[in-house]
Amino acid sequence: MNGTGARRRGRPPRTESGDTRDRILTAAREEFSERGFEKTSVRGIAKAAGVDSALVHHYFGTKEQVFAAAIEVAFAPALDAPDALADGPPAEVGERLTRFILGIWENPATRAPVLAIVRSAVTNETAAAVFRRLVASQLLRRVAAQVDLPDAELRAELAAAQLVGMAMLRYVIKVEPLASADVEQIVARVAPVVQGHLTGP
Structure with a gap:
């Protein structure tokens, strides 16, 4: 069933991509701050941002790359x-x-x-x-x-x-x-x- 309110999993619409990316970065900074680098996971960042882990990898790649992007903004x-x-x-x-x-x-x-x-x-x-x-x-x-x-x-x-x-x-x-x-x-x-x-x- 594919109503107007339905949304496919995977990449977000272009109008949402900037907000999603920012939400992931915000969640990443909070996770790294609270847990430290070693105890932070991509799955944990995704959960805190309310997105699928695949989206974190899509936008940033590895955990090291997420960290680099998060600290560059910060x-x-x-x-x-x-x-x-x-x-x-x-x-x-x-x-x-x-x-x-x-x-x-x-x-x-x-x-x-x-x-x-x-x-x-x-x-x-x-x-x-x-x-x-x-x-x-x-x-x-x-x-x-x-x-x-x-x-x-x-x-x-x-x-x-x-x-x-x-x-x-x-x-x-x-x-x-x-x-x-x-x-x-x-x-x-x-x-x-x-x-x-x-x-x-």
């Missing part, structure tokens, strides 16, 4: 960091980058998906490798391109290490008094160090 705000570096005088680049990264972590809407990425990356080497490729190709190399000095890539990585370490202690491990410190106090302490990594001798 990490998208951080990919604007190179633009923040270029928008102002070189002497203030450390402060701009520090404020930019803190802004991502301070905003609950962007913090939650980034936390999911970090938790998966620190507990599973496959997830870490996917995260490394994304960070290296889409963030650190673009930051390095803004730094017109020798060892630009190393400078960018050291600045990132400073900011990631600060974020891990403040937002993930929640070590006091850093976890409760005023943002302006953190900027005042951290920005000069980031500046030194990026533009110092």
Whole structure:
């Protein structure tokens, strides 16, 4: 029987494909956040998204590819960091980058998906490798391109290490008094160090 309300299994109509893809990505981020990379399955993601597992494979492929797509969307705000570096005088680049990264972590809407990425990356080497490729190709190399000095890539990585370490202690491990410190106090302490990594001798 094939009434007007009936729907074939398989690929969704084109008008629904974007919504379905977004729903899968949202479910994937939640599953990776709650269960970690190893305990998350394509079947679990499909169930959380309300779709068939075949659709997850259709849109994204393997679990590693689902993870890569999910973190790329979640990490998208951080990919604007190179633009923040270029928008102002070189002497203030450390402060701009520090404020930019803190802004991502301070905003609950962007913090939650980034936390999911970090938790998966620190507990599973496959997830870490996917995260490394994304960070290296889409963030650190673009930051390095803004730094017109020798060892630009190393400078960018050291600045990132400073900011990631600060974020891990403040937002993930929640070590006091850093976890409760005023943002302006953190900027005042951290920005000069980031500046030194990026533009110092």
